[in-house]
Amino acid sequence: MKKIINDPADVVAESLRGLALAHGDVLRVQEDPALVIRADAPVEGKVAVISGGGSGHEPLHGGFVGTGMLHAAVPGAVFTSPTPDAVEAAVAATAGPAGALLIVKNYTGDVLNFETAAELAEAEGTPVRSVVIDDDVAVKDSTYTAGRRGVGGTVLLEKITGAAAERGDSLDDVETLARKVIGQVRSIGVALTAPTVPHAGTPSFDLADDEIEFGIGIHGEPGRERIPLESADALVARLVTAIVEDLPFASGDEVLLFTNSMGATPLVELYLAHGIAEKLLAERGITVTRRLVGPYITSLEMQGISLTLLKLDAELTALWDAPVNTPALRWGI
Amino acid sequence: MKKIINDPADVVAESLRGLALAHGDVLRVQEDPALVIRADAPVEGKVAVISGGGSGHEPLHGGFVGTGMLHAAVPGAVFTSPTPDAVEAAVAATAGPAGALLIVKNYTGDVLNFETAAELAEAEGTPVRSVVIDDDVAVKDSTYTAGRRGVGGTVLLEKITGAAAERGDSLDDVETLARKVIGQVRSIGVALTAPTVPHAGTPSFDLADDEIEFGIGIHGEPGRERIPLESADALVARLVTAIVEDLPFASGDEVLLFTNSMGATPLVELYLAHGIAEKLLAERGITVTRRLVGPYITSLEMQGISLTLLKLDAELTALWDAPVNTPALRWGI
Amino acid sequence: MGCGAEGVTKAVLAAAGVVAEHRTELIELDRAIGDADHGENMNRGFTVVVAALADATPETPGEVLKIAAKTLISKVGGAAGPLYGTAFLRAATKAADQSEVDAQAVVELLRAALDGVRARGKAEVGDATMIDALTPAVAAAEAAAAVAGADIAAVLSAAADAADQGAESTVDLVPRKGRASYLGERAVGHMDPGARSTALILRAFAEAAR
Amino acid sequence: MGCGAEGVTKAVLAAAGVVAEHRTELIELDRAIGDADHGENMNRGFTVVVAALADATPETPGEVLKIAAKTLISKVGGAAGPLYGTAFLRAATKAADQSEVDAQAVVELLRAALDGVRARGKAEVGDATMIDALTPAVAAAEAAAAVAGADIAAVLSAAADAADQGAESTVDLVPRKGRASYLGERAVGHMDPGARSTALILRAFAEAAR
């Protein structure tokens, strides 16, 4: 294992220290339980948008804390959902009478821990709503599984609900909006190499030099199927097809296309893939009106990419364009 | 070789197509010769700040094209300096009577090609100045080598001169400022793994599982020495010492600390390293007043980091803080 | 023949020991079909349980179990944290303020734990989770307790034997809950890490009761 | 016994052929001590030179060399592009509008090329660059041309032999110019890729002249 770390058990805490130093203007970090909190939290009269999950997906979620996006992020250990008391502490630190929206990625651990946290916070008198995002079309049949995973769509959901909270929407309205976004966002990913979890010390799966994992998750859990490495044209077509053939995209739609690096795929490849994806969508009559390209939801040093499509309308577009000032996304400010 | 590409010979052109689609609001891309140009170029009455070099270091340079930074970037083949005609075309597309500043990283190829381009452009009547950045302290004795390499300092130089050009500084003044920045910026890097050049197909060097290249460049050229993998604390101390013991940093200085990922080192490690570096600088009485943390000058999918220190004063700080709107750096707008 | 706070503490410490010993094995099982953290998560939690028990002076089995439950809930995270946390919490609640538990009570605590995990995780036997170890364990414990003169050691030893078999049974299953479910058929041939940790913990309890 | 536009074209095409053939070797040499692109750069440039010569109808050796020079300058990039470009450009200038070059003229073109590379790159013999192949090549060509009745083939063959030796000599040198200079002592034991390509190109010229 080759990493720039000290004791694997201290990785998250030490990394958060650096995050706080680098971005003290927009956020602050709290230890034990570990939390990343907006510098100006609690924001009087506004719904607090909170998310969290295992670490190792940076900038998700801590890098999205700031004006116009998350009020707090709750980082667990690497690839491990945070515990209920940490989530509850995040609610306590950021939410007032306007309440809190918890954005939960659909993994058993996250769902269970956030569920408990919501109960605890409600018991303290804070109105809390939870939404579970499950945008990964790689998981085929949700009747016989833990359901679809929350992946790239999470980034877009956090941006859009954060903007709604910022403009003063009520908890009801922010929740309704979140469910709308979840209903019309879909993603799929592919891995060329495996990530290595610091405490495990060996790569999470073994791939031959000419194999890739299609339908990969973001935790090094193996994907839908193992296929031979293919050209960018073929691979991106495979990804686009998998998404578009899932509901709810059709010719005539306007969409946001999010081309994401899983970590180690360099920008030169990412832009190349993005260009192919736009071309393929255009051929299907789907118009890309907004884009996000970069490493925004990663899996440590895994090589790979994911594509996310969000169907847009005037409201979602305006909320996407709204000012945001976080370590990882910043515009309009 | 595991990459999301089609024909290795087409990587740069296809990637630029995606860049143009993703960031059409701030830049446009021209083919043959390949150029990345500010959407609103030429900007009447202002000095055009232009840089370029081999591709594979993204976002450098194309990702820094936009308001408040570069007017044009000239991407060569992967790790290969662009040719004089391409650089000259960039000058022709962006520079008017106010002239152009060429930012050249100190590599034989870049220096020779940009030199010729400057002559060609001057012959066409455009005032051109070139500055050569050589901030890499890993190269010890420049008398017996091609001199120190241009690395992380390039990013800061492009931002600061771009801001000066934006506020309307004359070519003389922008050049003087550039030389000042070059005089007080220093960098050093380390690699944990090697990059793989698409047309070569095999990693640029072979490192054992417990070895790292200290003093690495950004082209997979081997570094100053090969040393055993060590803890983040020890490694960052080694990097900080190498920079600080070079001129011109002293207790009492205010600096910008730029903690850069060479590509595949994930943010969780990068912030961890940044936190250690800030602590070590504080112990030496050096105050970090500005920071940049992220993958900004990379070497394809190489794992590793670099640290860059720029001594600040009120003018440089103001120029750093000035609005910028590019794919990779965006604030104040 | 009953077991007080001290005996239950000894059992929980034995569980912590076995989790630490098998940390790498549990990581490896999870690496194959999940995200390579089960051993790390369990060990992180049980390490703090050991410290918490050293700092506290619980007077009843219920108090011991409650300390373990709260620590696991706040330190483990992931899927295992809430599930094991619930298991211990339900057992603690069941134990109430009895000063000692006997063999019959142990069966009831185990059943309460199982019901808790089922309520939280909604998994059934055959879904390839810790339920596949815990369900037969409870049944076996019940059967053992029905034998005249059965002591706690006999009950727990029967439970551990059944849990071992249950864990073994997950090797051939297609997972339907938790992270391994994404893999479908590809997970066949691998033991579920949570089923394995359940079997290990029950074995530690049984050894501690001897 | 002179060589006109056609003969020089044949020589340049032969050089393009040998560069294509040795593309991987040159990449590998550069991978060891540089950035693994020399073979790719040279091949990209010479491929376009071949196309450019097919499209044009140069009438003198100077015109052929000028087409090659301009193409190399605008297609190769890196250090090799300007250096080889300058070499061909200086040779073209030297050839002026002569319709043919003889053995003596070939020596003069080679010397002009060498002077051009030295002026651009500022490298000396012993710095482990293409200068270490080109310098002895020019000296050997000069000596060969001084022999009564020497033809172009003899001159170029002597140049190629010397360039081979010169390239070989870079193996033991500590580089002081170009990318390999960053490596210092660690570059010892590796042949300089540019010296190797110079030797290959001169050998191709010599073969073409036979």
Ligand SMILES: Nc1ncnc2c1ncn2[C@@H]1O[C@H](COP(=O)(O)OP(=O)(O)O)[C@@H](O)[C@H]1O
């Ligand atoms: N719905 C569920 N019901 C019961 N047990 C479950 C359920 N989901 C997961 N598990 C158990 O949790 C174990 C995984 O725990 P762990 O690796 O610590 O958490 P995570 O899956 O969040 O990484 C699985 O091996 C399985 O036994």
Ligand SMILES: Nc1ncnc2c1ncn2[C@@H]1O[C@H](COP(=O)(O)OP(=O)(O)O)[C@@H](O)[C@H]1O
């Ligand atoms: N200053 C110089 N003078 C002469 N030749 C040089 C000089 N610098 C580099 N070279 C030659 O250029 C070769 C490298 O070419 P290439 O790999 O194509 O360019 P780059 O180094 O820019 O990647 C070296 O092997 C060396 O022979």
Ligand SMILES: [Mg+2]
């Ligand atoms: Mg986990």
Ligand SMILES: [Mg+2]
């Ligand atoms: Mg090069």
Ligand SMILES: [Mg+2]
């Ligand atoms: Mg797990």
Ligand SMILES: [Mg+2]
């Ligand atoms: Mg090279």
